[in-house]
Amino acid sequence: MRIGYYPGCSLTGSAIDFDISVRALAEALGDELVELDDWSCCGATAAHALSRDLGLALPARNLALAAHQGLERVLAPCAACFNRLLVTANTLAENAEERAHIEDVIEMPLSQTPAVWNLVQYLQAHGVEGLAERVRRPLTGLRLGCYYGCLLLRPAGLIGFDDPEQPTSMETIVEALGAEPVDWPLRNECCGGGFTVSKPEAVITLAGAVLENAVSCGAQAAVTACPMCHTNLDMRQRAIERALGRRFNLPIYYLSEVVAWALGVPREALALEKHLVSTPEPGALLAAVSGKVQG
Amino acid sequence: MTSDEWCGTPRDGAREKEGALTGAAVGTQTNGMTRTMPLKNPQPDTGAAVQPLTSPDRPATTLLQELQQLTGENYARCNQCGRCTAGCPLAGDMDHSPARVLRLLQLGQAERACRSLAIWFCVSCQVCTTRCPQEVDIAGTMDALRELARRHRLEHPGGRDILAFHRSLLRVVRRYGRLHEFPLIRSYKLRTGHLLQDVLVAPRMFLRGKIRLLSRKIAGAEAVRRLFARSGVSL
Numbered sequence: 001m002r003i004g005y006y007p008g009c010s011l012t013g014s015a016i017d018f019d020i021s022v023r024a025l026a027e028a029l030g031d032e033l034v035e036l037d038d039w040s041c042c043g044a045t046a047a048h049a050l051s052r053d054l055g056l057a058l059p060a061r062n063l064a065l066a067a068h069q070g071l072e073r074v075l076a077p078c079a080a081c082f083n084r085l086l087v088t089a090n091t092l093a094e095n096a097e098e099r100a101h102i103e104d105v106i107e108m109p110l111s112q113t114p115a116v117w118n119l120v121q122y123l124q125a126h127g128v129e130g131l132a133e134r135v136r137r138p139l140t141g142l143r144l145g146c147y148y149g150c151l152l153l154r155p156a157g158l159i160g161f162d163d164p165e166q167p168t169s170m171e172t173i174v175e176a177l178g179a180e181p182v183d184w185p186l187r188n189e190c191c192g193g194g195f196t197v198s199k200p201e202a203v204i205t206l207a208g209a210v211l212e213n214a215v216s217c218g219a220q221a222a223v224t225a226c227p228m229c230h231t232n233l234d235m236r237q238r239a240i241e242r243a244l245g246r247r248f249n250l251p252i253y254y255l256s257e258v259v260a261w262a263l264g265v266p267r268e269a270l271a272l273e274k275h276l277v278s279t280p281e282p283g284a285l286l287a288a289v290s291g292k293v294q295g
Numbered sequence: 296m297t298s299d300e301w302c303g304t305p306r307d308g309a310r311e312k313e314g315a316l317t318g319a320a321v322g323t324q325t326n327g328m329t330r331t332m333p334l335k336n337p338q339p340d341t342g343a344a345v346q347p348l349t350s351p352d353r354p355a356t357t358l359l360q361e362l363q364q365l366t367g368e369n370y371a372r373c374n375q376c377g378r379c380t381a382g383c384p385l386a387g388d389m390d391h392s393p394a395r396v397l398r399l400l401q402l403g404q405a406e407r408a409c410r411s412l413a414i415w416f417c418v419s420c421q422v423c424t425t426r427c428p429q430e431v432d433i434a435g436t437m438d439a440l441r442e443l444a445r446r447h448r449l450e451h452p453g454g455r456d457i458l459a460f461h462r463s464l465l466r467v468v469r470r471y472g473r474l475h476e477f478p479l480i481r482s483y484k485l486r487t488g489h490l491l492q493d494v495l496v497a498p499r500m501f502l503r504g505k506i507r508l509l510s511r512k513i514a515g516a517e518a519v520r521r522l523f524a525r526s527g528v529s530l
Contacts, residue, residue, distance in 0.1 A: 009474035014505045038514045041468040045419045046461035048438050050445060051528040052365055054465070055438070061522060095332070105525045107518070154421035155434065164425050190384040190420040197483060197492070198460035202418065206384055235496060274503040276496070 001125065004071030004114060005033035006062060008081035009041050014235075015078070015227030017271035021256040022077045022119065024269045028260055029126060029134075033075065036065055042076075042084040045194045056098070057105040059088035063116075064108035073115045075122050077256065079226035082118040083151035087158045089113045118152055119225045119255055120169045121161065128176045136264030138178030142286045144258070145219030146170035146181050147210065148188045149229040164188070170255060174223060177262040184217035186210050191232040200239075207232040208240045211248050220289050221251040221282075223258055230254060237277045251279040258282060332367025358405040358443060365439040372429040373397045379423035379433050389413035390451075393423050393433055396440070409444040413437075415454025445529075459486045462530050469523045469530065472513035476506045 011019035026033045039062050048055025063085060066074050076082040092099040092110060103110050123131065148167050156164040167188060171181035191210055192203030211233060214222050224230050234252040241247055257270050261282050272279045280288065355361045363369075373394075380392040390412045391399065399408040408414070414437050423433035444450050450458060463482035468474050480497070484490050500506045513519070523530075 009468075012473070013476045013507065014500065016504055038472075040472045040513055040515060040519050041474050043468070044464070044474075046464040047468075049419060049441055050458075050461055050465070051442055051526060052438065053526040054523065054528045057522050057526050058468070058519075061519070098332070106522055107525075150420040150422070153425075155424045155432070157425070157430070190418060190422070192384075193418050193420065194460070195418055195457070197480070198457045199416070200492075202385060202388070202416075235500070239496075274505065276499055276503075 001029075001031040003031060003033060003117070003122070004066050004069070004074035005035045006039055006042075006066075006074050006076040006081060006085065007035065008076060008078040009044075010078050010080075010227040014231060017274040018077060018227050018230065018254045018256065020269075020271040021254050021260055022075075024265045025256045025260040025263070028263045028265050034069075034071060036062060036071070036074065037069060039065060042081045044080045044084065048084070053102070053105055055084070056088050056091065056102050059084040060092065060102045060110060061106045061108065063089055063113040064106060064110055066114045067110075067112045068108070071114050073117060075117050075119070077119045077225070078228075079118060079149060079151040080228060082116060083159065086116040087155070089116060090158045118161065120152065120173065123173050123255075123259060124169065128172055131173065131259070131263075132176040134264075135177055135262050137262055137283055139174070139258070139262055139282050139286065140178040141290055142179045142282060143182050143218050143220045144174050144179045144253075145184055145214035145217065145222045146174060146187060146255075147191075147214070147222050147224045147229060147233070149224065149226045150188070150190050150193065152225060153188060170223065170225070173255070174258065177259065179258075182214075182217050182219045184213050184219065186213040191229045193228055193232075196228070196232055196236065200236075203232050203236055204240050204243045207236055208244050211237065211240060211250055212244070212246075215248055215250060219250070221253055221279075221285060223253045223255050225255045234279075235276045249277070251275070251277060251285060253279065253282070332363075332365065357403075358409065358447070359400060359403060361443055362400070362405055362436070362439050365442065366432060366435055368431060368436060370397060370400045370431070373401065373427075373431050374429060376428060378426045378428065382422035382426050383417075384420055384422070385416045385418055388416050393417075393437075397431070397433065397436070400436075405443075406449065409440050409447065409449040410451055411440075412451040412453045414440045414444060415451060415457045456487050456489070459483060462486070465523075465528070466530050467510075469520055470512070470516070471510055472516040472519040475510035476500075477508055478510055480506075 007019050041058060043055055043058035047058050076085055092102060099110055153162060153164040153167060162169045174181050186209060190206055192206040195202040230252055237248060267281045355364050375394055377394045380386050380394045383393050386392050396408050396413055417437040419434060421434045427433060460483055463479055463486055467478045
């Protein structure tokens, strides 16, 4: 598959490990990622939080770039980028007057926009059976807490991906790798998102509740597909532990890391050492928690 | 000032709206914003005396009408069921819960809504919009309330840090075309005075190559700068 690639700002900076694992995963799947030429920031939350026009224009510029470059589909691994690109595409498709206005703001035409996929949809395109056939290192017995956060699922009316209250798409994928997803209530509750710098006590409370719930429901690691969630669960984990007075030591994988590893991508091609919480490769984690040696 | 001068020249095709509530006039001014959203889920004509929202002959004269221009919502649809508040992760910290903010709008108190702390503590998780049984876009309403609060200088001081972060982020994007962590954190710290925040974790991020000291502009940085100017946002 040849697919447009929109890394977004996080994946070139604080979530560079996510980018590394997505590229390694795509190579393992035999896909070509065509990075959008000279892409710009999607605006994340800040843009739409302060200005409707800016909140639509920044993503729209990238949709127009993708169309101009002849890309029919774009993979945006960051959940916020995925959300803004898709919400913008759908909003402007529904309202010709607003679309004309945004074309004016970005000085580019929007007559054609690409389909926008998140990481889970990209994996779904390969099919659950297709992924299962390619597994070289099964994750048998590994109990994973799949964490969706907010922006992969909501607003459900404009995103239209999975069930916003009882999602199953990530669990289906990790099951195909042999893992045992745990059922846990807070898997689609907010981690505190963009407040990690400006209202960190919200992240302590919210991400703290997510970590506690994952652990108490038996997760040996969490899996996420959002760099903001990863930051709040991984980078902030020590601060949360100090604030709550307990240890979690919960590795937080990116979904792409888990799938890539199961497909046989060598550990050196991933960047698990860039996580702040010590994150062993899944086989080593499995051996550590189960006491068995993995071949 | 005539209504036309107030609101500027309406775009072609601006539609007449029905079924909207009016609020008490608060003497607000717009910045020439005349693009209007098509009204979602318009109520059937019950014969009640309601004003059309906006039209070329009837531009926004109240803060509530400005809000409805941005969102296209009919806040009469909210039946105060409270699902939004029940699902809101920050409701416990808010001065007005999401349902209460909608109630203020129903009662024509848009200015109180714009002055609230609630709109700044909204983390845009979209649970409210997703769960509302009446399909009111509450999260979108929070966006619009923030935009209007800034436009009319009604921002609650308690939202200072959060607003500072959004502004710092967008200024970095306007300059470079993309967000870079180092200028963002530098700008935020200078703006808020929180100089020692995260000093313990920053080195760990830096050593892992997650924060770079040098930032580069994209080739289209000038186009992005023009986009910002044409969007009319002030930072």
